[in-house]
Amino acid sequence: MTGTNGERVGRRRFLGYVLAAPTLVTAAEFGLAPVAASAPAPASGAQLPSPDITDVIDLNDMMTLAALPTSGLISVEVNQDGTVSFALPRAEVGQGITTSTAMLIAEELSVPLDRVRVTLADARLELVFNQLTGGSNTTFATYTPIRVAAAIARRRLLDAAATELGSAVTDLTLDTGVITDRSGRSVDIGALAEKAASTRNQQVPVELTARANFTVIGKPHNRIDALAAVTGRKKFAMDLDVPDAKPTMVCRAPTINGTVRSVANLGEVRAMPGVTDVVVISTGVAVRAETFGQCVDGVRALRVTWKPGTAEGKSDDIVLRELERAELPLGLPSPMPTVEAKFTFFFRGNSALEPNCAVADVRADRAEIWSSLKSPIVAKQTLAAKLGLPPSRVTVHVVEGGGSFGRKLFFDAALEAAEVSQKVGRPVKLMWHRADDSRQGRTHPMATSRVRASYLGDTVLGYHQRHTSVATDLGHGLGEIITATAAQLPVGDIGFSETFFQLSQTMSYNFGISTRLLSETDKGFNTGSMRNVYSPDVTCARELIVDQLAARMGKNPYRFRRDFLRDERSRAVLDKVAEVGQWGRAMPAGTAQGIAFHAEYKAVSAALIEIDCRPETVNRPIRDGVTGPRVTKVVFAVDVGLAVNPRGLEAQMMGCISDGIALALTSSLHLRDGYFLEASWDNYFYTRQWNTPPDLQIIVMPSTSENPGGAGELGVAASMAAVACAYGRATGTMPTSFPINHGTLSFTPKPTVPPIPPSPTDGLEHAR
Amino acid sequence: MPEHTFRVNGEQVTVDVADDVRLLWVLRDILGITGPKYGCGINVCKACTSHLNSTAVNPCAIPVSDLEPTDEVTTIEGLPATVGQELHPMQQAWLDHDVAQCGYCQPGQIMAAVALVRRIAAEGRAITDADLDGLRNICRCGTYFRIREAIKAGARNM
Ligand code: FES
Ligand code: FES
Numbered sequence: 001m002t003g004t005n006g007e008r009v010g011r012r013r014f015l016g017y018v019l020a021a022p023t024l025v026t027a028a029e030f031g032l033a034p035v036a037a038s039a040p041a042p043a044s045g046a047q048l049p050s051p052d053i054t055d056v057i058d059l060n061d062m063m064t065l066a067a068l069p070t071s072g073l074i075s076v077e078v079n080q081d082g083t084v085s086f087a088l089p090r091a092e093v094g095q096g097i098t099t100s101t102a103m104l105i106a107e108e109l110s111v112p113l114d115r116v117r118v119t120l121a122d123a124r125l126e127l128v129f130n131q132l133t134g135g136s137n138t139t140f141a142t143y144t145p146i147r148v149a150a151a152i153a154r155r156r157l158l159d160a161a162a163t164e165l166g167s168a169v170t171d172l173t174l175d176t177g178v179i180t181d182r183s184g185r186s187v188d189i190g191a192l193a194e195k196a197a198s199t200r201n202q203q204v205p206v207e208l209t210a211r212a213n214f215t216v217i218g219k220p221h222n223r224i225d226a227l228a229a230v231t232g233r234k235k236f237a238m239d240l241d242v243p244d245a246k247p248t249m250v251c252r253a254p255t256i257n258g259t260v261r262s263v264a265n266l267g268e269v270r271a272m273p274g275v276t277d278v279v280v281i282s283t284g285v286a287v288r289a290e291t292f293g294q295c296v297d298g299v300r301a302l303r304v305t306w307k308p309g310t311a312e313g314k315s316d317d318i319v320l321r322e323l324e325r326a327e328l329p330l331g332l333p334s335p336m337p338t339v340e341a342k343f344t345f346f347f348r349g350n351s352a353l354e355p356n357c358a359v360a361d362v363r364a365d366r367a368e369i370w371s372s373l374k375s376p377i378v379a380k381q382t383l384a385a386k387l388g389l390p391p392s393r394v395t396v397h398v399v400e401g402g403g404s405f406g407r408k409l410f411f412d413a414a415l416e417a418a419e420v421s422q423k424v425g426r427p428v429k430l431m432w433h434r435a436d437d438s439r440q441g442r443t444h445p446m447a448t449s450r451v452r453a454s455y456l457g458d459t460v461l462g463y464h465q466r467h468t469s470v471a472t473d474l475g476h477g478l479g480e481i482i483t484a485t486a487a488q489l490p491v492g493d494i495g496f497s498e499t500f501f502q503l504s505q506t507m508s509y510n511f512g513i514s515t516r517l518l519s520e521t522d523k524g525f526n527t528g529s530m531r532n533v534y535s536p537d538v539t540c541a542r543e544l545i546v547d548q549l550a551a552r553m554g555k556n557p558y559r560f561r562r563d564f565l566r567d568e569r570s571r572a573v574l575d576k577v578a579e580v581g582q583w584g585r586a587m588p589a590g591t592a593q594g595i596a597f598h599a600e601y602k603a604v605s606a607a608l609i610e611i612d613c614r615p616e617t618v619n620r621p622i623r624d625g626v627t628g629p630r631v632t633k634v635v636f637a638v639d640v641g642l643a644v645n646p647r648g649l650e651a652q653m654m655g656c657i658s659d660g661i662a663l664a665l666t667s668s669l670h671l672r673d674g675y676f677l678e679a680s681w682d683n684y685f686y687t688r689q690w691n692t693p694p695d696l697q698i699i700v701m702p703s704t705s706e707n708p709g710g711a712g713e714l715g716v717a718a719s720m721a722a723v724a725c726a727y728g729r730a731t732g733t734m735p736t737s738f739p740i741n742h743g744t745l746s747f748t749p750k751p752t753v754p755p756i757p758p759s760p761t762d763g764l765e766h767a768r
Numbered sequence: 769m770p771e772h773t774f775r776v777n778g779e780q781v782t783v784d785v786a787d788d789v790r791l792l793w794v795l796r797d798i799l800g801i802t803g804p805k806y807g808c809g810i811n812v813c814k815a816c817t818s819h820l821n822s823t824a825v826n827p828c829a830i831p832v833s834d835l836e837p838t839d840e841v842t843t844i845e846g847l848p849a850t851v852g853q854e855l856h857p858m859q860q861a862w863l864d865h866d867v868a869q870c871g872y873c874q875p876g877q878i879m880a881a882v883a884l885v886r887r888i889a890a891e892g893r894a895i896t897d898a899d900l901d902g903l904r905n906i907c908r909c910g911t912y913f914r915i916r917e918a919i920k921a922g923a924r925n926m
Contacts (some may be wrong), residue, residue, distance in 0.1 A: 094870025094909045222866040230859045230878060232803025232844035273786045291785070291793035296809065353872045353908040355817060385818030385876055402805070403871030403908045435807040437824050482814035624812070625904075650913070655869060658910025680908050682812040683812055690901040692912035759790050760811050763829030767820060768883060 082190030108150035123376035220647035271700035354402025360417035372401025443468035579609035581635035594726025601710025641705030661720025777846025791827035824883035861922030
């Protein structure tokens with residue numbers, strides 16, 4: 001059977017449920033997955049194909065597969081005031097998924113976007129693998145089930161309206177939340193919320209709207225939480241008013257993961273103004289007080305003797321040698337001409353602007369936790385075990401987060417808050433000082449990437465990459481998913497880091513025989529999967545080598561990539577940035593363009609960057625900031641298959657570009673004697689206004705698929721790589737160490753004892 | 769404990785707290801005004817930016833005892849009232865440009881932007897790229913480009 005747009009209608013038919021409830025509640029199984037995107041078109045032209053495991057299965061497929069055996073339902077509820085509620089089992093941390101989710105519901109239910117209320121679901125154990133926000137998987141995994149539930153609600157409402165108005169369903173239209181019959185009589189869906197409800201659970205089939213008929217999906221929409229954000233009404237964990245949950249901070253060791261040996265002045269600090277409790281916990285000494293300011297004073301006053309940490313005595317150089325020892329061989333040198341290089345990527349912080357924080361109210365027989373959590377089920381299980389409570393007695397609320405970048409996959413602050421609350425017997429509002437967040441918080445691990453490519457004439461014969469990294473901690477649920485599914489994957493018996501690595505990386509070029517391997521070492525650091533995980537470093541190394549290959553073959557970087565990319569969709573984004581960014585235009589000495597490509601999450605992306613490396617730009621003065629080369633222009637093209645909200649997608653790419661610039665040029669952590677020197681934002685040089693490209697164009701390509709790919713992290717890799725390539729072309733030297741300014745320490749490190757800096761008193765002098 | 773009296777968002781308030789507690793914590797922990805955010809506590813991230821008598825300040829660096837009874841503190845919550853509207857033109861520009869991602873930095877960004885535009889207007893000139901480069905507020909979600917666009921638009925309506 002063929003629909004109007006040539007698509008089989010059968011592919012749009014799904015089963016969902018009407019649930020027994022006082023008002024209309026419809027549901028669908030989470031495992032309902034869209035039909036997997038088809039494999040890329042076969043290699044074209046004379047280049048040697050590189051068969052790739054991600055042609056068969058990628059990380060997104062695996063996460064969606066992991067969901068199949070579970071039967072957790074997600075449900076849409078129609079309320080009597082005409083609003084529609086949905087509790088999203090994911091974490092909103094800035095990526096805009098509450099907005100895109102509301103759009104899916106608005107589309108299938110024909111209600112205005114502002115009538116859809118999306119909240120974040122508490123931890124739901126029965127969802128098993130299905131409540132993890134990561135791998136840019138949210139939209140991909142929820143796209144179908146949310147629409148199915150909404151479409152069933154629409155049908156039920158139309159049926160109820162038919163009875164109410166005495167009309168045939170076929171004579172009714174549902175538009176902006178109002179159902180109207182031919183004679184013009186109408187009823188709001190709110191008035192039907194009870195009548196459309198069911199007294200028993202029943203399974204019903206439903207057909208989804210065809211893509212050609214979408215009126216909401218695929219159109220740009222502003223965020224539904226924007227008003228709350230700009231008025232200060234948006235509530236983050238530390239803004240919650242939980243009775244008696246008083247400010248709490250922790251005095252931490254001067255070195256990474258050091259622990260308390262003894263405290264000399266507990267009594268003295270307990271007597272300080274505002275302080276209510278001081279207790280030793282597994283990670284330091286917690287101070288609870290009337291205000292966070294008094295916590296800062298208490299933490300600074302503590303005199304603690306510490307046991308060594310897990311990276312004692314280590315510095316950048318030592319870790320680099322560890323990495324060298326862990327490197328896997330690249331194999332015998334090729335008899336053909338080769339390009340080969342080794343790249344170094346230093347530690348980077350993945351702090352969000354909202355520091356690690358959580359509210360905890362732990363009683364003898366129950367506990368309640370509030371925090372921004374991307375893996376709330378694992379958090380709940382871990383918290384229950386730590387507190388000695390059954391999981392059913394632990395309630396975990398997922399609060400909207402002030403950024404994540406991988407940080408909120410972990411629940412370090414929730415564990416601490418629970419521990420402190422249990423010890424003091426009262427609720428706490430626990431927050432890490434920025435210095436804690438920077439020095440003891442999770443990092444993107446230091447890594448090296450060795451690449452060798454061999455070629456002959458105009459053909460690339462082989463491409464081999466050996467990525468060696470300080471171990472990335474994936475023990476937050478994604479690990480469990482991989483462990484549970486790895487056995488079914490065609491990757492053999494490898495650990496889950498390697499599985500993750502293999503599934504998240506793709507060889508996008510026809511480079512003949514291609515291999516990539518990950519080797520990890522040293523578990524002594526607090527690491528995590530920072531936005532886009534391995535891809536920025538791996539892609540940056542690859543794209544720099546691609547530029548070298550192009551030079552050897554006498555082709556320009558754009559032309560070379562075009563000739564070797566494996567499919568039309570990839571070439572289309574590359575062509576787009578070259579055209580809009582006027583690839584090859586004449587530029588002054590010391591400035592240059594760079595171009596790069598990256599594919600992941602069933603999406604493709606390309607970036608064209610212009611950089612200014614002239615001394616007058618590099619050395620422009622900024623107080624307490626790193627200036628360096630300026631990215632003056634970015635053109636970025638992205639094809640995610642189907643972009644649910646193009647404006648949101650543009651926003652994500654903009655953020656990814658800011659990240660890519662920082663990773664290439666300015667942001668890193670310096671490890672010295674077992675601790676990171678960086679203690680705040682005046683030490684850690686994330687992109688600032690003075691590093692922001694004044695000219696930025698993001699192009700969302702027309703939809704090339706029925707299904708949305710991932711978007712939240714996609715843009716980091718191509719951005720970082722294009723900045724690196726542009727820098728290499730502007731300076732005439734390929735950069736091999738990132739960020740490029742890591743060798744220069746641009747600040748005076750703050751002391752480690754006390755572990756947090758004093759609160760300044762000169763604020764009035766800086767009024768502007 | 770000492771009492772401190774000053775004005776917040778148009779209302780006189782008196783708080784009973786030690787002299788050296790910074791204004792940020794008086795606002796957030798005692799008065800429950802949570803628009804100003806903590807991002808560093810040492811006046812470098814600018815997430816807490818608010819206004820004191822119409823200029824931008826960072827309450828994480830102001831001991832509450834520095835305030836006089838006539839001092840007017842304006843946080844993001846009180847910004848619309850300064851123009852007698854539901855939303856300040858800068859907030860509207862932020863909505864029009866869909867600036868916010870996680871939103872954590874945005875109250876501080878908007879307060880800094882309003883003060884910047886006022887300062888430039890007082891100098892009798894138009895806002896430049898260099899002025900925008902001088903803004904120090906961190907946005908870890910990387911919304912800088914839309915912030916620049918929104919400030920230019922907001923300035924036109926201020
Ligand atoms: S918290 Fe005040 S400037 Fe960072
Ligand atoms: S919007 Fe998230 S820090 Fe700025």
